[in-house]
Amino acid sequence: MARVKHVPQRTCIACREVQGKRSLLRLVRTPAGEIVLDPTGKKSGRGAYVHAMAACVEAVLKGQRLQHALKVAPTPENLERLRCDLEHAVARADLLARLPAQRGARAEPDPERRAGPSGTRAPRGSRGSGGAGRKRGSVP
Numbered sequence: 001m002a003r004v005k006h007v008p009q010r011t012c013i014a015c016r017e018v019q020g021k022r023s024l025l026r027l028v029r030t031p032a033g034e035i036v037l038d039p040t041g042k043k044s045g046r047g048a049y050v051h052a053m054a055a056c057v058e059a060v061l062k063g064q065r066l067q068h069a070l071k072v073a074p075t076p077e078n079l080e081r082l083r084c085d086l087e088h089a090v091a092r093a094d095l096l097a098r099l100p101a102q103r104g105a106r107a108e109p110d111p112e113r114r115a116g117p118s119g120t121r122a123p124r125g126s127r128g129s130g131g132a133g134r135k136r137g138s139v140p
């Protein structure tokens with residue numbers, strides 16, 4: 001009996017592309033029924049993903065996709081805040097994509113890089129031809 005772990009495919013709810021090289025932002029529904037950006041990807045709850053790209057973010061904020069994906073109707077206030085967060089995230093992702101990978105120059109900690117020390121997650125191995133999960137040498 002092999003324990004088959006179901007690895008959910010992360011699909012952008014705007015363009016329906018499975019994550020490739022572009023990074024996805026995670027949106028999560030809070031217990032209070034709000035939709036928030038989850039920068040660490042660690043919040044529990046029903047989640048949805050969207051590319052960190054203006055086009056996808058716009059599509060998600062305008063349409064009904066969020067409601068469908070998260071089964072909740074966000075209030076205008078909620079949407080406004082979400083828009084703000086997403087736009088920041090997009091701007092940041094855009095900036096990072098343009099910059100050559102330069103470490104040490106920026107004091108700002110990158111939440112994406114800071115994988116917590118809790119090694120409880122199964123190693124993501126067979127993921128098709130994505131190859132997005134490249135690990136940097138983790139120094140103990």
Ligand SMILES: [Zn+2]
Pocket residue numbers: 012013014015016017050051056
């Ligand atoms: Zn997309």
